[in-house]
Structure formats: C-alpha cells, structure tokens
Amino acid sequence: MEGDDAAYGRLLEALTRSLRVTIRARLVRSGFGNADLEDVVQETLLAIHLKRHTWNRHERFTPWLTAIARHKLVDVMRRAHRRRAVPMDDVEWTLAEQGEEEGSREDVRNILGRLDVRRRRILQLVSIEGHSIRDAATVLEMSEVAVRVALHRTLKALAVVHRKVRNDESLNEDQ
Amino acid sequence: MKTSELIQSLAADRIQERRPGGSFWRLLPAPLLLAAALLLGTAGLREDFALVASTPRFLFKIAVTLALAVTACGAVLRLSRPDARIGGWAVGFIAAGALLIAGVLVEVANTPSDTWAMRLLGSNATWCLRMIPMLAALPLAACLYVLRKAAPTSPVRAGAMSGLFAAAVGAALYALHCTDDSPLFVATWYGLAAVLTTAVGALLGRWLLDW
Numbered sequence: 401m402e403g404d405d406a407a408y409g410r411l412l413e414a415l416t417r418s419l420r421v422t423i424r425a426r427l428v429r430s431g432f433g434n435a436d437l438e439d440v441v442q443e444t445l446l447a448i449h450l451k452r453h454t455w456n457r458h459e460r461f462t463p464w465l466t467a468i469a470r471h472k473l474v475d476v477m478r479r480a481h482r483r484r485a486v487p488m489d490d491v492e493w494t495l496a497e498q499g500e501e502e503g504s505r506e507d508v509r510n511i512l513g514r515l516d517v518r519r520r521r522i523l524q525l526v527s528i529e530g531h532s533i534r535d536a537a538t539v540l541e542m543s544e545v546a547v548r549v550a551l552h553r554t555l556k557a558l559a560v561v562h563r564k565v566r567n568d569e570s571l572n573e574d575q
Numbered sequence: 576m577k578t579s580e581l582i583q584s585l586a587a588d589r590i591q592e593r594r595p596g597g598s599f600w601r602l603l604p605a606p607l608l609l610a611a612a613l614l615l616g617t618a619g620l621r622e623d624f625a626l627v628a629s630t631p632r633f634l635f636k637i638a639v640t641l642a643l644a645v646t647a648c649g650a651v652l653r654l655s656r657p658d659a660r661i662g663g664w665a666v667g668f669i670a671a672g673a674l675l676i677a678g679v680l681v682e683v684a685n686t687p688s689d690t691w692a693m694r695l696l697g698s699n700a701t702w703c704l705r706m707i708p709m710l711a712a713l714p715l716a717a718c719l720y721v722l723r724k725a726a727p728t729s730p731v732r733a734g735a736m737s738g739l740f741a742a743a744v745g746a747a748l749y750a751l752h753c754t755d756d757s758p759l760f761v762a763t764w765y766g767l768a769a770v771l772t773t774a775v776g777a778l779l780g781r782w783l784l785d786w
Contacts, residue, residue: 409586416578442581447786449585451726453592454656467658471728475785512576526587527580533587552590563785 412445418493419444419469426473426486436476439509443562444472450559466491479566509569514561519554526551595655595725599648602721606713611748614710618702618752632756635678639761640747642671643769647740651718654733655725661736678758697755700764706752707768708775711738711745715776722784734780735773742772 419441427436447468455464470488477486512520525536537547593601627633646667653659683691697703718737727733746765755764 405586405589409582412582412585413579416582438578442576442578445578445581445585447726449588450592451657451786453594454726456594456656464657467728468726471657471726523576523584527576527584530583548588548590551584552588555584555588559786 412449415448415465415493416441416445422469422491422493423473426488430477432476432480439511439562440472440476443476443559444469446555446559446562447472450556462493465493475563476566479563479570481570509565511558511561511565514565515554515557518550519557522547522550522554523558592724595721596652598721598724599652599655602717603714606717607744610710610713610744613713614706614748614752618706618749621752621754623754624751627756630756632758633750635674635758636750636753636756636761636765637747639671639675639678640743640750640765642667642674644740644743644747646671647736647743651722651733651736651740654727654729654736655722657726657728659728675758675762679762682758691759694757695759695763697757697760697764699753699755700760703749703753703755703764704768704771706749707742707745707765708772709745710748711741711772714744715741715772715779719776719779719783722780723786726786727780727784730780730784731777732780733784735777737780738773738776739769741776742769745772 420437423440423444424434424437427433427440448465451468455461466488469491470486473486473488512523515523521540522536525531525539526533531539533544533547533551537544540547542550592598621627646664649667650661650664653661653664682694686694715737718740719734722733722737746769749765755761
C-alpha cells in the first residue's frame with residue numbers, strides 16, 4: 401500500500417509540473433497574475449484526485465485530464481468575470497522532468513484558515529508534517545479507518561473552500 | 576499549504592468514489608420503485624387497465640415514454656463524465672421523437688378533424704401536468720445525487736437531461752393511470768410536463784452540480 405501511495409504521489413508531482421506550465425500560459429493570456437497560479441494548480445490537482453473515479457480505464461487519459469483542467473480554468477475565469485473561451489486544443493502534456501519549481505507562497509487567500517479546526521489538524525499532520533495515516537491515527541487517538549474517512553472529507557471540504565473563496569472574491573469585486 | 580504538501584494528502588487519500596455507472600445502478604431502483612408506489616397509492620391504475628393493456632394507443636404511450644427514459648438514462652451517464660457528449664444516444668431521442676410524430680400523424684389521418692381539438696385537450700390535462708412532475712421528483716433527486724459525485728463539465732446540460740429522464744419515467748408511470756389516449760394529448764401535455772421538468776432539472780443542475 402505504501403508503495404502505491406508513493407507511485408501515485410510521483411504521478412501527481414509530474415502532473416503538477418505540466419499543469420503549472422499549461423495553466424500559467426492560459427492565465428497570463430487572460431491577464432491573471434502569478435499569485436493565482438499556484439491556487440489554480442492546487443484546485444486542479446484536487447479536482448483530478450477527487451474525480452479520478454470518472455476516468456474510464458478504456459479511454460485515453462489525456463483528453464480526460466484536459467477536460468478537467470479546462471473545466472477548472474473556465475470556472476476560475478467565470479468567477480472572476482472574465483468570460484473567455486479557454487482554448488485547450490494545443491495542450492501537450494509532457495510528463496517531463498522540467499517545468500517550473502513552485503515559488504514560495506503565502507496563504508494569501510487563507511484557504512486553510514477557512515477549514516474547521518479538526519480538518520486543519522488532519523491536513524497539518526498528513527500534508528505538512530508528513531505523517532502516515534497510522535501515525536496520524538495515533539496522534540489523534542482515532543482509528544486508522546476514521547482518519548482515512550476524515551482525510552477524504554477534508555479534501556472534499558478543501559475543494560469547496562476554494563470555490564467559495566473565488567465566489568467571495570468576485571462578489572467583492574462587484575462592490 | 577505548498578503544492579507538494581497537498582500532494583502528500585492526495586497520495587494518502589485512498590478512498591475512491593464509486594464509478595458513476597455503478598452509483599447509478601445502485602441508487603436508481605429505489606426511487607423508481609417509490610415513484611411507482613406513489614402512483615399506485617395516489618391515482619392508482621386506470622380502471623379499465625386489463626382491457627386496454629394490449630391496445631395500440633396504450634402501448635404507444637408506454638413505448639414512447641420508455642424509449643425516452645432509456646435514452647435519457649444513457650445520455651445522463653455520458654454527461655456525468657468530463658467533456659463527454661451524448662454521442663450515439665442522440666439516435667434514441669430521434670427515434671422516440673419520430674415515434675411520437677408518427678403516432679400523431681396516424682391519429683390525425685384516422686380521425687375526423689372536428690374531434691382533434693377534443694382529443695388534444697382531453698379530460699385530465701391539469702392532472703397530467705401535476706402528476707408527471709410529482710412522479711418525476713424522486714428519480715430526479717436520485718439522478719442529481721449521483722451526478723454530484725460525478726464530474727459533469729456542463730452542469731446545466733446534465734441537470735436538464737436528468738429532468739428529461741425523470742419526466743420520462745414519470746410519464747411512463749402516469750400512462751398506467753391516464754385515460755386520455757390520443758397521441759395528440761400525449762404530445763401536448765406529456766410534452767409540456769417534460770419540458771417543465773427538464774427546465775427544473777437544468778436550474779437545479781446549475782445550482783447543485785458545481786465541482
């Protein structure tokens with residue numbers, strides 16, 4: 401199981417590098433700044449992960465990936481009132497080693513702060529401190545199963561928070 | 576949170592939702608049965624059911640509504656995935672539509688023109704407009720519930736198709752009770768009920784199917 405986690409993690413990392421390049425190109429074209437880039441990349445990664453069950457093994461992976469990335473980009477632009485088509489026909493996903501490194505980022509949007517305390521704690525343990533599920537279960541005095549369920553729900557909540565934050569931003573711009 | 580940190584959590588999250596098709600087949604029978612029970616419990620079967628069950632007019636209503644239901648069901652499943660189109664299912668819609676039109680033409684060709692208005696208006700139009708959406712409510716809710724777990728890249732279209740599916744199911748059930756047998760009536764009032772339910776589905780889709 402641990403080996404599978406690591407392999408999936410490497411796939412996500414490779415995808416991230418490609419996503420960063422592709423998303424940045426399209427954001428720049430629409431006048432978005434770099435501050436947005438990493439948030440959009442994270443939102444897209446979340447979507448890819450949370451919706452991975454909608455990929456049909458018998459279909460090609462790339463069109464599915466492109467569709468999800470496009471959907472997220474369109475969503476981001478729509479919430480910022482930039483109604484432009486997002487051309488993605490020329491996307492070439494290269495799972496290459498190159499691609500930008502992540503810049504340092506502050507949690508400008510306070511994404512984590514909008515989660516409730518328990519959820520933040522789980523992310524803290526697993527994401528930031530890098531604990532395994534088993535170790536996190538010990539620390540939290542929960543069963544492993546309970547931690548898995550809580551982590552999954554936390555990730556779903558994280559996706560909702562991203563959307564809410566964008567909605568709030570677009571509402572504030574209207575004022 | 577840095578992206579590399581997020582990836583730690585994503586990699587540790589092994590819980591995976593069921594595939595949309597699987598969810599659909601698991602969750603749909605109950606609302607369909609409940610809708611059928613609702614019909615039987617409220618309006619009930621038409622009194623002359625045994626007599627008309629094998630007549631062309633009755634079978635026509637069942638055929639059109641079931642064809643639409645099956646087609647819309649397939650289309651919803653297609654639309655539940657990113658960037659999918661309804662694809663081959665379009666044929667089903669064309670077939671159901673053609674069948675409906677054929678029924679209307681046959682009716683018009685075989686009945687005196689001064690009866691058409693009466694046949695179209697029927698006797699229970701308002702009942703029809705109330706019952707079909709009511710019967711469609713549970714199937715629509717179930718559809719939307721499944722779609723929320725899926726990834727429809729066009730929430731409005733997916734919602735609308737759910738509404739159409741639910742309307743077709745409601746119409747098929749209502750046909751078991753309805754005594755207005757003219758294809759003119761079916762095309763008009765079942766059609767109107769379907770349009771209304773589809774519109775509701777589209778609105779709910781826009782509201783509920785974000786991801």
